[in-house]
Structure formats: C-alpha cells, structure tokens
Amino acid sequence: MSRIVTLTTDFGRGDYDAGVLIGVILRLAPDAQVVDLSHDIERHNVLEAALLLERCTPYFPERTIHVAVVDPGVGTERRGLAARLGGQWFVGPDNGLLTLMRRAALSAGQEVEIIHLDRPEFWLSHVSHIFHGRDIFASVAGHLAAGVPFSQLGGPLEDPVLLDAPQVLPTAGGWQGAVMHVDAFGNLSTNLEAAHLQGSGSPLIRIRGRQIHGLVRTFGDGGPGELVALIDSVDRLSLCVVNGNAASTLGVKAGERVEVGFEQLP
Amino acid sequence: MSRIVTLTTDFGRGDYDAGVLIGVILRLAPDAQVVDLSHDIERHNVLEAALLLERCTPYFPERTIHVAVVDPGVGTERRGLAARLGGQWFVGPDNGLLTLMRRAALSAGQEVEIIHLDRPEFWLSHVSHIFHGRDIFASVAGHLAAGVPFSQLGGPLEDPVLLDAPQVLPTAGGWQGAVMHVDAFGNLSTNLEAAHLQGSGSPLIRIRGRQIHGLVRTFGDGGPGELVALIDSVDRLSLCVVNGNAASTLGVKAGERVEVGFEQLP
Amino acid sequence: MSRIVTLTTDFGRGDYDAGVLIGVILRLAPDAQVVDLSHDIERHNVLEAALLLERCTPYFPERTIHVAVVDPGVGTERRGLAARLGGQWFVGPDNGLLTLMRRAALSAGQEVEIIHLDRPEFWLSHVSHIFHGRDIFASVAGHLAAGVPFSQLGGPLEDPVLLDAPQVLPTAGGWQGAVMHVDAFGNLSTNLEAAHLQGSGSPLIRIRGRQIHGLVRTFGDGGPGELVALIDSVDRLSLCVVNGNAASTLGVKAGERVEVGFEQLP
Numbered sequence: 001m002s003r004i005v006t007l008t009t010d011f012g013r014g015d016y017d018a019g020v021l022i023g024v025i026l027r028l029a030p031d032a033q034v035v036d037l038s039h040d041i042e043r044h045n046v047l048e049a050a051l052l053l054e055r056c057t058p059y060f061p062e063r064t065i066h067v068a069v070v071d072p073g074v075g076t077e078r079r080g081l082a083a084r085l086g087g088q089w090f091v092g093p094d095n096g097l098l099t100l101m102r103r104a105a106l107s108a109g110q111e112v113e114i115i116h117l118d119r120p121e122f123w124l125s126h127v128s129h130i131f132h133g134r135d136i137f138a139s140v141a142g143h144l145a146a147g148v149p150f151s152q153l154g155g156p157l158e159d160p161v162l163l164d165a166p167q168v169l170p171t172a173g174g175w176q177g178a179v180m181h182v183d184a185f186g187n188l189s190t191n192l193e194a195a196h197l198q199g200s201g202s203p204l205i206r207i208r209g210r211q212i213h214g215l216v217r218t219f220g221d222g223g224p225g226e227l228v229a230l231i232d233s234v235d236r237l238s239l240c241v242v243n244g245n246a247a248s249t250l251g252v253k254a255g256e257r258v259e260v261g262f263e264q265l266p
Numbered sequence: 267m268s269r270i271v272t273l274t275t276d277f278g279r280g281d282y283d284a285g286v287l288i289g290v291i292l293r294l295a296p297d298a299q300v301v302d303l304s305h306d307i308e309r310h311n312v313l314e315a316a317l318l319l320e321r322c323t324p325y326f327p328e329r330t331i332h333v334a335v336v337d338p339g340v341g342t343e344r345r346g347l348a349a350r351l352g353g354q355w356f357v358g359p360d361n362g363l364l365t366l367m368r369r370a371a372l373s374a375g376q377e378v379e380i381i382h383l384d385r386p387e388f389w390l391s392h393v394s395h396i397f398h399g400r401d402i403f404a405s406v407a408g409h410l411a412a413g414v415p416f417s418q419l420g421g422p423l424e425d426p427v428l429l430d431a432p433q434v435l436p437t438a439g440g441w442q443g444a445v446m447h448v449d450a451f452g453n454l455s456t457n458l459e460a461a462h463l464q465g466s467g468s469p470l471i472r473i474r475g476r477q478i479h480g481l482v483r484t485f486g487d488g489g490p491g492e493l494v495a496l497i498d499s500v501d502r503l504s505l506c507v508v509n510g511n512a513a514s515t516l517g518v519k520a521g522e523r524v525e526v527g528f529e530q531l532p
Numbered sequence: 533m534s535r536i537v538t539l540t541t542d543f544g545r546g547d548y549d550a551g552v553l554i555g556v557i558l559r560l561a562p563d564a565q566v567v568d569l570s571h572d573i574e575r576h577n578v579l580e581a582a583l584l585l586e587r588c589t590p591y592f593p594e595r596t597i598h599v600a601v602v603d604p605g606v607g608t609e610r611r612g613l614a615a616r617l618g619g620q621w622f623v624g625p626d627n628g629l630l631t632l633m634r635r636a637a638l639s640a641g642q643e644v645e646i647i648h649l650d651r652p653e654f655w656l657s658h659v660s661h662i663f664h665g666r667d668i669f670a671s672v673a674g675h676l677a678a679g680v681p682f683s684q685l686g687g688p689l690e691d692p693v694l695l696d697a698p699q700v701l702p703t704a705g706g707w708q709g710a711v712m713h714v715d716a717f718g719n720l721s722t723n724l725e726a727a728h729l730q731g732s733g734s735p736l737i738r739i740r741g742r743q744i745h746g747l748v749r750t751f752g753d754g755g756p757g758e759l760v761a762l763i764d765s766v767d768r769l770s771l772c773v774v775n776g777n778a779a780s781t782l783g784v785k786a787g788e789r790v791e792v793g794f795e796q797l798p
Binding site: 131 | 568571572765767
C-alpha cells in the first residue's frame with residue numbers, strides 16, 4: 001500500500017522542520033512517498049495555504065493524504081482535525097485550512113467527514129506545545145498512510161473552523177470578486193470564474209482605479225508593460241502585466257477587490 | 267515498474283505549480299518517484315535549462331523520464347515533443363530544451379528518436395492554453411511512467427527546434443568558448459573542456475579584459491579575492507574568485523566570451 | 533529493501549548539484565527514496581549542518597542513510613568516512629559533521645562504528661578533486677542503500693575529526709550555554725536544556741546585555757515586540773521576539789553566549 005503524503009507549510013526552506021515531518025511520516029509508513037507542495041506559504045497565512053490546497057489537490061490520486069501546518073494557534077486550545085473529502089484526506093490544525101477544499105468537495109457532491117484528533121495513541125509519545133505539526137499531524141498522517149482506518153483516529157467534529165474567504169457577489173451590472181493569490185511573477189489570480197466574464201457585452205474589469213477592456217487569450221496578445229486580463233489555467237480570471245509584475249505595479253495584494261461589468265463595443 | 271521522473275522548471279519555489287505537476291504524474295503512475303532537478307531556472311531561460319539537463323541527466327539511471335517546463339511559447343503554435351535519447355526520455359515543449367542532451371547523445375553514438383505530442387488521449391481532458399506543463403507534459407510523462415510505449419505517444423518529429431548554443435571554435439593560437447552557466451556562488455562554468463587547455467605552453471585565459479595565467483588545482487591554491495581558473499567537476503574550465511563572486515566581480519553572465527591561448531613560461 | 537537516503541548540503545537551491553547527487557544514488561539503488569533535509573546550510577558552516585543532523589535524524593526510521601556534503605576541505609587530504617550510529621548511517625567528509633550525532637548516540641548508549649572510505653570500487657569511476665559529494669559520498673550511499681554491507685565500504689577509522697561544539701558549563705549561580713541555531717524567523721535556539729532552567733528561584737536569562745525574567749509557555753504569552761524565553765519543541769531553551777526577529781533585534785548569531793541564573797521573586 002504505497003501511499004502519497006503531501007506537505008504544505010510556512011516553515012520556509014532554510015529551516016529543518018520540514019525534514020523532521022518527513023522523518024516522522026516515513027518512520028511510521030516507510031513506503032509512503034512524501035511530496036512537498038510548498039514550504040513557502042507566507043507565515044501564518046492560512047488563506048494562502050487553503051487556496052493552494054484547493055487548487056493542487058484535485059490533481060492528486062485517490063487516497064492521497066494532505067498535511068498542512070500553518071498554525072498560528074499552536075499551544076492554545078485550538079483543536080487538531082482530520083478530514084475525508086471525497087477520496088482524499090486532510091490532516092492539520094482546526095483553523096480553516098480546509099475551508100476551500102471542503103467547499104469544493106461539497107459543491108462536487110462528495111462526502112465530507114471530519115474528526116477531532118483526540119486520541120494520543122496516534123501521536124508521538126512526547127507532545128510539545130509548540131510543534132504539533134511533528135508531534136500530532138505528521139504522526140497521524142503516518143498512521144493513516146500505514147493503514148490505520150480514518151475513523152479510528154478521532155471522534156466526530158461537527159463544527160470545524162471555517163475561513164470567511166471572499167466569495168463572488170452579484171453587483172448591479174456584473175460581479176464583485178477578489179484577488180485570491182499573487183504568484184511568483186506578480187500575477188493576480190482572482191476567484192472570478194470564466195462564467196462570470198460572460199455577459200451582455202464585452203467584459204470591463206476594474207481594480208484599484210484601473211480599467212481593463214476585454215480579455216486577451218495569452219500574455220503574448222498584450223504589449224510589454226500592458227495590464228491585461230485572461231482566463232488562467234485553473235479557469236479563473238487572472239490580471240497580469242506583460243513582462244512585468246502586476247502586484248507591484250498596482251500596489252495590490254491578496255484580498256483586493258476586483259469588479260466585472262460589461263460594456264457595449266461600438 | 268518503479269520509474270523515476272525528474273522536473274526542471276522556471277516556476278520558482280513560492281508557487282504551487284510544481285506540486286500540481288507531481289500530482290498529475292502520480293495520479294497516472296502512483297509508484298513513480300518524482301525528483302526535483304530545479305525549479306529555479308531563470309524565467310524563460312531555455313539555454314540554462316538545456317545546460318542543466320545536459321549536466322545532470324548522465325547520472326540518472328536508464329529509463330528515467332526528464333520533464334522540462336521552461337515554456338515562453340505556451341499558447342502559440344509551438345509543438346510539444348518527447349524524445350528517447352539513448353536509454354532515457356525527455357518530455358517538454360519543442361523550443362530547444364533538448365538541444366544539448368541530444369548533442370551529447372549523438373556524439374556518444376546513442377540512438378535519438380523524437381516524436382510530436384499530437385495524441386490528446388494522453389493529455390488531461392481539459393487542456394488550457396497557458397499551462398501545457400500540467401495538461402500535456404506531466405500527463406504524457408505519467409503515461410510513459412505507467413508503461414505506455416514511447417512510440418504510441420505521438421508521430422515522428424523530424425525537425426525539432428534546436429538552440430544556437432555556443433560551441434567551442436578554434437582561434438589563431440587556441441580556442442574561443444563561452445560562459446555557459448553561473449552557479450549560486452558566482453562561479454563561471456564554460457564550455458571549454460580540459461582537452462582545450464592542453465597546448466604548446468602554459469594556458470592563458472582571457473575574459474572581459476582580464477587575464478589568468480595557468481590553472482590551479484583547487485580553490486585552495488589561490489589567495490582570497492584572486493581570479494583563478496580550474497577544471498571543474500564536469501571536466502570543464504571554470505573561472506572563480508577565491509572566497510568571492512566571479513560573476514559580479516567581472517560583471518559577466520552566461521554567454522560571455524572566453525578565450526584560451528598559450529604562453530611560454532620563462 | 534526500500535531504503536531512505538537524506539541529503540544535507542550547502543549547495544543552495546539555484547544550483548543543479550543536488551539533482552546530480554539524487555541521480556547517482558538512484559542509479560545504484562532505484563528503489564531508494566531520497567529526502568532533502570536541507571540544501572540551505574550556510575556555505576561551509578559545518579556546525580550548522582551538524583546541528584541539523586542531530587535534531588532531525590532521531591525522527592527517521594532505522595536503516596536511514598544520511599548523506600551530508602558541507603565540504604570546505606574537498607581537494608585537500610581530508611578523508612571521507614561513513615558511520616553507523618545506532619541503527620542509522622552517516623556518509624560524508626571527515627570534518628566534524630557527525631560530531632553531534634555521535635555525541636547523542638554515545639550518550640544514549642548506542643554503538644558507534646566509523647570507517648574510512650578508502651575503497652575506490654564503491655566510488656564513481658572518475659573522481660574529481662572538487663566534487664566528492666557526487667563521486668564518493670553519493671556513490672557510497674547508493675551502494676549502501678542497494679545492500680552492500682557497511683563493513684565492506686572501508687577500513688576502521690579511529691580518530692574522526694570532531695568539532696569543538698559549545699557545551700553547557702556550570703557557573704557560580706547557574707549555567708553558561710550558547711546560541712546553536714538561528715531559524716528562518718530569527719528565533720535563537722540554544723544548547724541549554726529544560727533541566728538547566730530548574731534551580732533555586734525563577735530563571736533569569738542574559739544575552740548581549742539583555743535580561744529575560746522567567747519563561748513563557750508559548751509565543752502567545754508575550755506582547756508584540758517582547759523578547760521572551762521558552763522551552764522549544766526539541767526541549768531546549770529558545771529566545772524569541774514575539775512577532776519579530778530576535779537575531780536581528782539583538783544583533784546575534786550562532787555561537788553567542790547565553791547565561792542562566794536564578795532570582796528570588798518577591
């Protein structure tokens with residue numbers, strides 16, 4: 001039973017904590033394959049990690065275990081949880097990390113089951129109050145990868161913490177969404193989907209006092225330095241500066257409001 | 267059939283696209299082992315990636331699959347390809363990434379076979395026009411790792427795009443080569459081989475108006491701050507500043523001309 | 533015999549040498565799983581790597597092979613070695629990298645056996661004088677992972693180079709230790725253990741002219757910007773600035789002296 005375990009953390013690369021997580025998992029499940037999704041989540045940015053999980057996990061096979069450790073509340077009363085979302089699993093703190101994966105699973109009609117990690121027999125024998133990633137989450141993931149049934153890892157948890165993540169709302173003449181992610185090139189990925197760009201006219205996009213008329217098909221369809229809008233690889237509206245950095249040009253970051261309207265072209 | 271798949275991209279580490287490639291590959295070939303060669307290729311620097319592939323791939327076992335995604339032409343008419351180079355495979359865009367691997371395979375007398383990735387049954391069902399790395403290349407690599415025969419993945423491609431990569435040329439009294447790669451420490455790796463440093467006299471190396479007389483055996487043979495020349499671990503001429511950064515000291519980057527002559531020592 | 537091999541180097545991420553190590557290992561042991569502990573050790577910082585190995589390796593399973601390449605002496609007469617430390621193995625240069633792993637194994641009553649890598653039949657056929665990481669250490673690790681008995685890889689080595697790593701010393705009224713590691717967030721991890729903070733009174737910690745009275749349980753127990761002391765996840769004294777960077781605030785780095793005394797609270 002070769003099982004895949006992914007890691008998503010805010011540890012950064014210069015530190016050794018990611019290696020320790022891998023050690024804990026492989027000690028329990030030596031045949032697991034551990035895959036780094038990202039260790040470069042902005043520190044304590046739960047929403048960024050939730051978004052990454054929403055966008056990456058659909059490409060992984062059934063029975064993949066996703067461990068996320070972005071955990072500003074470690075050492076407080078915040079709970080740990082594991083979730084079955086369709087055919088995959090999530091393990092991490094109960095702070096909203098699974099919000100978007102859960103929303104996607106529910107809207108795809110998949111079954112969602114969440115448990116409270118309340119059984120210390122599946123944790124390391126010494127649990128520190130500052131590194132549950134190692135002592136609880138990696139250990140639980142290791143047991144799961146080694147074949148322990150999900151339902152044995154804890155009792156039911158009915159009220160997971162969920163993020164108030166921006167949703168798309170209707171406006172008078174279109175939609176209001178938000179920048180959800182800024183990638184390494186400064187491109188702005190929004191929560192507006194391709195369908196939101198279909199309306200009575202040509203789309204007119206507004207962000208930070210700037211207007212973009214219509215969509216381009218690829219970067220190559222805009223001139224250098226031009227602010228353009230396109231439908232990205234995950235079928236969402238993305239705003240980019242050709243050969244440049246939209247985030248720094250506009251001075252915006254995740255959370256910035258984006259509005260879509262429609263105009264009649266002459 | 268546990269198969270190794272390597273990844274070489276310009277995605278950077280802060281982004282999540284590398285994780286998505288891994289997911290696509292493992293969904294098709296759950297027993298594959300995915301290895302990151304580099305996600306830090308300079309954006310759109312096809313030559314840098316070609317060089318990395320030339321230098322790393324000989325150390326990998328037969329049947330390794332190398333996926334490279336440095337793809338400035340995505341969304342245009344540029345083709346995708348896969349290649350069999352001796353006992354290994356390459357999958358990526360047809361933009362010259364395989365130039366140096368192919369040159370090495372041919373000069374080693376290995377068989378080279380290239381196909382056009384023109385069969386959508388081996389791609390993801392929805393192909394975006396901006397992320398063929400995921401939708402085509404990772405998917406094709408996953409099928410190959412899962413045992414689909416190479417020849418089924420596409421029809422023959424006779425005219426792959428090849429880079430005009432610097433080659434070593436003879437001069438009146440020696441050789442003219444070029445800096446091919448600047449490593450993390452600012453050392454300059456050239457395309458001049460150990461054999462080019464053998465001549466009638468002691469080697470005299472010229473770069474950017476500077477002269478280096480003779481070779482040292484290791485860094486330790488030069489004084490701090492001294493510009494030295496040595497034969498590096500891949501049997502090529504490398505120029506270094508001891509305890510310093512040759513690239514920033516000289517103000518040079520990949521492509522810079524390097525000349526080798528010979529002088530009589532008194 | 534699926535075997536785990538970890539890598540710890542100072543290569544940085546932008547370079548391709550780590551990929552080459554992986555290739556060499558997998559060519560000899562295709563079923564090995566290679567895990568990156570860190571490629572971000574400060575260049576030539578042997579102590580930092582030794583500390584990472586001490587702290588990470590206990591979490592890995594028996595029979596894990598740890599390869600470390602932080603090797604300022606490559607090309608000189610410095611020897612290569614392999615060690616059996618309890619149930620795990622180490623492979624790397626004889627420059628003190630195993631100092632802390634060895635100290636921990638001995639104080640846990642484990643058997644330690646060290647050999648000199650003096651048998652070229654387990655190296656790559658062409659050994660450069662500047663990249664033993666690839667030509668000797670990765671190759672030896674690959675043979676070990678493939679099942680070659682440890683004792684065949686070399687003859688006994690009785691006098692390994694050991695670092696003069698800071699140890700905790702008693703003072704008139706307490707203990708003197710040192711900062712051993714600065715993490716990505718600027719937190720200062722020391723070699724003082726929880727037991728050193730137990731004394732006749734409340735602990736009083738001194739570093740760089742600053743005093744810290746008592747310990748907090750978690751970051752959350754201090755106000756923003758406050759310098760606090762706590763017992764960290766590896767049971768050691770750690771000094772942190774809440775929501776800040778202790779290393780830059782205090783202007784200290786690894787090696788800085790830390791003193792513990794005790795005071796009577798009114």
